[in-house]
Amino acid sequence: MSNKPIVAAIDFGTTYSGYAFSFGHDFQVDPLKISCTNYFNARSGAGMSLKTPTCILFSPDERFHSFGYEAEEKYSDLLMDGEYQAWYYFRRFKMILYNGQDLKRDTKWQAPNGKPFPAIKIFSCAIEYLVNHMLSTMEGKMVGVKREDVHWVLTVPAIWDDKAKNFMRTAAEMAGIKGENLSIALEPEAASFYCKYLPVEKLSDKSEISCFETGKRYLVLDAGGGTVDITVHEVIQGGHLRELFKANGGPWGGxxxxxxxxxxxxxxxxxxxxxxxxxxxxxxxxxxxxxxxxxxxxxxxxxxxxxxxxxxxxxxxxxxxxxxxxxxxxxxxxxxxxxxxxxxxxxxxxxxxxxxxFFQKTCDTIVGHVMSLFAKPELSGLSIILMVGGFSESPMLRHAIQTSFPQMRVVVPNEAGLAVLKGAVIFGHQPKIVYSRVSKYTYGIKVIREAKSDDPQDKLYIESDGRWMCKDAFSKHVEIGQEIEVDSKMGEMYTPISEEHKYLEIALYTSTKKTPKFIDEEGCTLLGTIHVKLAKSGGRDREVFVQLIFGGTELGVEAIEKKTRKVTQAFFNYLE
Incomplete structure (x- = not known):
C-alpha cells in the first residue's frame, strides 16, 4: 500500500497518452473512484479529450515546445508555412523501446528533418509535460499538491525487456520524479486489476459467473496502438493473481x-x-x-x-x-x-x-498468436479472454476474436481504452496484488569458475596457484519459463580481485535458452552491469553478498557486506 496521499498513473501509449489519479482515503472506500482529466484540447475545436496524441515538438534550439494536440497544431502550421525544417517533431515514438537491446543513455533518433535527437530527452520531456499538466489539474481538487505528495506509476508493455523499462525509469527521474516515488506497472496486468473491481454490468458479458473467482484462469489481451501485449492469470486465495505463462505478444497494434x-x-x-x-x-x-x-x-x-x-x-x-x-x-x-x-x-x-x-492481416496475426498459446499444455483450463486497450474497442478485432474462439467467453469492459490507465492507479495502491510471475528470460552472471573436462580450450587458463580455470561461464540464477514469487531473492558471494577497487562490477546476462553454459552462446545478451560499492578498507577481504530480486515488474538488486552485515549501495547500469 502506498504511503503517499495520492497515487497518479501515466499511461504512455504509442498513439495516445493520458493520466489518472486517486486519493488514498477514497481508494479505501471505493477503488474505482479514479479521476481522469478532460482538459486536453482536441484539434479543430472538437472539444475536450481524456487522452492526447503521443507526439512532441522541440524548437530549433532543441528546447521543449509542446506535446499532444498542441504539438500537432503547431507542427501543422509550420508545415503549411514551410518553416518545419529546423524543428524536431516526433510521434508514436514509444515503439523505439520495443526492441530495446541497443538502448543507451545517448541513443538518438532521427527527426523528420533528418537531424538526430537524444531519445531519452524525448521521453523525459513528454513525461514532465504530463506530470505538470496533472499537477495543475489536481490543484483544483486539492490545494498545494507537490510532486512529493504523489506516488507515480508509469505503464509499460509486459513484453518489454528490462533495459527498456529502465530507460523509462531513467527518463522519469530526469523529469523530476524521485526513484523511490515511482513504480512501473505492466499494462495488461494493470488492466486486469481494473476489471477485477468492475461490477458485472460494466462488462460486455453480463454473466453472473465472475472472471475473478478463486481458481479462474483467463487470458488478458491488451491491444494498444503499437503492441498487443498478452498475459495469462489464475486467481488464487485472497484475490491475488498468479501468472501462468511468460508475457508475450508483438508489434500488431492498431x-x-x-x-x-x-x-x-x-x-x-x-x-x-x-x-x-x-x-x-x-x-x-x-x-x-x-x-x-x-x-x-x-x-x-x-x-x-x-x-x-x-x-x-x-x-x-x-x-x-x-x-x-x-x-x-x-x-x-x-x-x-x-x-x-x-x-x-x-x-x-x-x-x-x-x-x-485493412484490418485483415493484423487480426489474422493476433488470432494466430492467441491460437498458438491455447495449444500449450500449461494453459489448459482457460475459458476467458479479457480484451482491453484502445484497439480492443475496434469492432473488427473483437469480431475476429469472438468468431475464432467460440468456446471462450470474450469479456470487454465498457472503457477498454482506459482500463490500463485506471488499473495502474489501483496497482499504485496495491502493488502486491500479483503473487508470482513467469520469467521471460534465463538470467545469469558472467563468472570465472574451476575448469571442467568438457570446457572448450579457448575458455581455459591457469591461475598462479596452478588451478585450471574457465572464463566467460554463465552462472544461472533464474530460468526462462520459471514461476517466481514476487520479491524472490537469489544471490552469491563476491570478492574483489584488487585491493584498489572501490566498486565491484558484475556483468548480468539474459538468455533465451534454459541452460546456457557460456555468455557468448547464441541467444545470450548482455543486459547491463551491476555496480556494488565496497568498504573503504580491508583489501581483498571485502566480500559482498549480492542478491538479485526477481518476480516484480522490474529486476531489483541488493548487496550486504559479509563482515559488517550492513547493506551497501548496489545499482544496475543498463544504459552504458
Whole structure:
C-alpha cells in the first residue's frame, strides 16, 4: 500500500497518452473512484479529450515546445508555412523501446528533418509535460499538491525487456520524479486489476459467473496502438493473481491497420509519388492519415456503406506530373478496384469490404498468436479472454476474436481504452496484488569458475596457484519459463580481485535458452552491469553478498557486506 496521499498513473501509449489519479482515503472506500482529466484540447475545436496524441515538438534550439494536440497544431502550421525544417517533431515514438537491446543513455533518433535527437530527452520531456499538466489539474481538487505528495506509476508493455523499462525509469527521474516515488506497472496486468473491481454490468458479458473467482484462469489481451501485449492469470486465495505463462505478444497494434492503409495508398499512386507528397506537402499527408485514424474506428463487420476520405489537391497534382494522367483515370483503369473505389469531387469513396481488408492481416496475426498459446499444455483450463486497450474497442478485432474462439467467453469492459490507465492507479495502491510471475528470460552472471573436462580450450587458463580455470561461464540464477514469487531473492558471494577497487562490477546476462553454459552462446545478451560499492578498507577481504530480486515488474538488486552485515549501495547500469 502506498504511503503517499495520492497515487497518479501515466499511461504512455504509442498513439495516445493520458493520466489518472486517486486519493488514498477514497481508494479505501471505493477503488474505482479514479479521476481522469478532460482538459486536453482536441484539434479543430472538437472539444475536450481524456487522452492526447503521443507526439512532441522541440524548437530549433532543441528546447521543449509542446506535446499532444498542441504539438500537432503547431507542427501543422509550420508545415503549411514551410518553416518545419529546423524543428524536431516526433510521434508514436514509444515503439523505439520495443526492441530495446541497443538502448543507451545517448541513443538518438532521427527527426523528420533528418537531424538526430537524444531519445531519452524525448521521453523525459513528454513525461514532465504530463506530470505538470496533472499537477495543475489536481490543484483544483486539492490545494498545494507537490510532486512529493504523489506516488507515480508509469505503464509499460509486459513484453518489454528490462533495459527498456529502465530507460523509462531513467527518463522519469530526469523529469523530476524521485526513484523511490515511482513504480512501473505492466499494462495488461494493470488492466486486469481494473476489471477485477468492475461490477458485472460494466462488462460486455453480463454473466453472473465472475472472471475473478478463486481458481479462474483467463487470458488478458491488451491491444494498444503499437503492441498487443498478452498475459495469462489464475486467481488464487485472497484475490491475488498468479501468472501462468511468460508475457508475450508483438508489434500488431492498431497502427498496423494504418500501415496497411499507407501500403494501399502506395499501390494507388506509387511509392515515389507518395514520397513526394510526404516531402513537399507533409501537412496534407498528415491530414489524410488523421482522417483515416478517425474513420477506421467506425469500421465493423456490419458496415454496409462506403467510407468517405478527403484526398488533397496536392496528391492529384503530383500524380499528374509523375504519371501523365489524372489520379481518377488511373484508379478507374484498375480492374481490381472496379466498384470498390470512386471519386466525388475531392472525396474518395471506399467500399466497405475494402475498408475491412485493412484490418485483415493484423487480426489474422493476433488470432494466430492467441491460437498458438491455447495449444500449450500449461494453459489448459482457460475459458476467458479479457480484451482491453484502445484497439480492443475496434469492432473488427473483437469480431475476429469472438468468431475464432467460440468456446471462450470474450469479456470487454465498457472503457477498454482506459482500463490500463485506471488499473495502474489501483496497482499504485496495491502493488502486491500479483503473487508470482513467469520469467521471460534465463538470467545469469558472467563468472570465472574451476575448469571442467568438457570446457572448450579457448575458455581455459591457469591461475598462479596452478588451478585450471574457465572464463566467460554463465552462472544461472533464474530460468526462462520459471514461476517466481514476487520479491524472490537469489544471490552469491563476491570478492574483489584488487585491493584498489572501490566498486565491484558484475556483468548480468539474459538468455533465451534454459541452460546456457557460456555468455557468448547464441541467444545470450548482455543486459547491463551491476555496480556494488565496497568498504573503504580491508583489501581483498571485502566480500559482498549480492542478491538479485526477481518476480516484480522490474529486476531489483541488493548487496550486504559479509563482515559488517550492513547493506551497501548496489545499482544496475543498463544504459552504458
Amino acid at each position: 497502427t498496423t491497420v494504418d500501415e496497411a492503409f499507407i501500403e494501399f495508398l502506395k499501390s494507388l499512386c506509387g511509392q515515389e509519388t507518395l514520397a513526394r507528397l510526404e516531402r513537399d506537402f507533409k501537412d496534407d499527408l498528415m491530414d489524410i492519415l488523421s482522417e483515416f485514424e478517425v474513420k477506421k474506428r467506425t469500421v465493423s463487420p456490419e458496415l454496409d456503406q462506403k467510407v468517405t476520405l478527403k484526398i488533397p489537391i496536392s496528391l492529384h497534382e503530383i500524380f499528374q506530373e509523375d504519371h501523365g494522367q489524372t489520379f481518377r483515370e488511373a484508379v478507374a483503369e484498375r480492374p481490381d478496384l472496379q466498384g470498390k473505389l470512386v471519386f466525388a469531387g475531392d472525396k474518395m469513396r471506399v467500399e466497405p469490404s475494402l475498408m475491412k481488408s
